[in-house]
Amino acid sequence: MKIVVCIKQVPNTTEVKFDQKTGTLIREGLPTIINPEDKNALEEALAIAGPVGGQVTVLTMGPAQADYALRETLAMGAHEAILLSDRAFAGADTWATSYALAKAVEKLGEFSLIFCGRQAIDGDTAQVGPELAEHLDIPHITYVRRIVALDEKTVVVERALEDGYEIVESTMPALLTTLKELNVPRYPSAGGVITAFDEKKVMVWTAESVGADPAKIGLKGSPTQVKRTFTPPVKGTGKMLTGTHKEMVQQLIQELRTKHVL
């Protein structure tokens, strides 16, 4: 069984700090990590492939430094890794990104499953997975929280809904997007780390090598464009209550009554 896992190297947005004086984002030195839910995607692929001697290929599109994220996946047990990297991909939105990934997947050949994390923490769009499935003309199931059954032809999963879940069955090949509830990602093994950085190679593919249409990649191939970015406006500071706990509680109730909230 051949499984493809798509990952993204992202800035760790939970560690963003602001310049106290100017209120602007401090971007230097922000560590990059493998997008957390992509690790759940990889874990599931490894867990499925392991017992049946399957092959797990990790794919990412990004700049040269994404090599590091791929090495980490190799250390976790992935068999091969592909870095889709080309200046021509720069500025890609989710449509152009998923198109480029689809071209790479086509080059890889036959596969049974593609796993993607539900969404990346830097963009939070959750679009690349379904759009990739659309480009490849295969079914997808999003918000997968449990694999119920799997054989050569069919996969059955629990797909999370806001108020429960549904059990969905799909033929393969199919693309699944994973939630963190799905599993607990393994740590890289010590041996894995050594071989990941020594022996195993990360293949670098360019736009040309995957046969991507130059009109459909990068900024040029992106239907959407960022017009501007700005820091969200900060609300004026409210009132800090003072006194003993009891006094503060009394003041609060008084204020809420005055403002007709109570």
Place this chain on the structure above:
Amino acid sequence: MAIIVDKNCCVGCTLCVPACPFAAIDMVNGLAVINDQCTICGACIEVCPVTAISRDDEGTECEVCTPESYSGVWVFAEQRQGQMLNIAYELLGEGKKLAGALNVPLSAVLIGSNVAPMAKDLYAYGADTVYLVEDKELELYRTETYTAAFVGLVKKYMPEIILMGATHIGRDLAPRVAGRLVTGLTADCTELGIDLEERILLQTRPAFGGNIMATILCPVHRPQIATVRSGVMKKAAPDYDKTGSLVREAYRSREVKVRTKVREIVKEMGKVVNLEDAKVVVCGGRGIGSAAGFALLEKLAQKLGGVVGGSRGAVDAGWLPSGHQVGQTGKTVHPKLYIACGISGAIQHVAGMQGSKMIVAINKNPAAPIFKVADYGIVGDVHQVLPLLIAALDEQGAPPISLKQADD
């Protein structure tokens, strides 16, 4: 396609460096140099005082699409098992404004089995037209069947804007539809507007984990598709005297490739908490310390006629089910009163609750960022403050108050 810095013009002022959302500009020998992180977003172009930065963006025109041939604003009226979701009405409320600005009709897309009676509600909430696709095959949502039905309608009637709810179904359907139509999709918009001159939808959304906001355009491709989370937009007051026209479209099941099957839908009652419509939300963070600690919040919420939510930290710790999470990756709430207990106020959390009318924060750390968005702040241990607050409300015999309508 790239961002170009004219070396002869650059004066080395460094203004572009902090303007870049992706840390893609380095100063080398006193000149701005674009590095590999560049996504060509163009944020630097606007701030350069000497117009040394430009984008070589020839060829962004697409020959296939002519935006002018698309007209009208559509809303996906998402229903589940015959029950219309609130988000549909919220999107109609917002869609009405957009359609008004563009002077075009507002329509709703209703897909399902035996759902026609719901059209009257859609008219009441603002739809001029309801596009209806009914078939037994469409009773339960499936990506493939709904995508086919939706794309068929778009190709035939060519709307310029489509709004969908950022629900587990909307976020499954929208990218598939946008992918097939070769058009842009912007997720989780918090603000929508129209650039009348260009006749373009301005889609503003949080990016970078909510640390920055970005306004996204889909300049050439049509339709322009945006998803919006529930609780972000306001529904209009329904007018049941208003009617509209119904356009029925057949579902051509034989032309649709279906490879998936829904075996069963399971409701998990414990998970249902209607945070989005709550008038009072009492929310707890890591400072609560344990699952048992949430009993106090539950008590306070009951007293105020509200519900309990949690920060990501509290949910990740397993103290509350994930359906209770408020914030960027959880729910967006806009109650009349929001009480943040032991929540530090990370930007991701604030993104989900800053629309609250009144915010009260209780935290023992006076430097907690939550106090920056709070109307009233109490520095103290929640375990001591909350019992006092509950007791004080008891004394005053606080009723489940004037919380009938929050939409005033």
